[in-house]
Amino acid sequence: MDLSAAKWRKSTRSGPDGGQCVEVATNLSAVVAVRDSKDRGGPALVFSQGEWHAFISDLKTSHHAP
DSSP states (O other), X not given: OXXXXXOEEEOTTSOTTSSSOEEEEOOSSXXXXXXXXXXXXXXXEEEEHHHHHHHHHXXXXXXXXX
């Protein structure tokens, strides 16, 4: 999948020291891409918008270990 048009943003949960950061691109047609900000040229995970919304919804309503 071509992600060259992706506009990446860093998670608000990412720390300021650059460790354990996730970037998300939500401007793509019908998909959401996720990557490790420390490896911007590396692989990205791609989800349908429905899958991404279900994941976020689950995070907001469930209790997950840190």
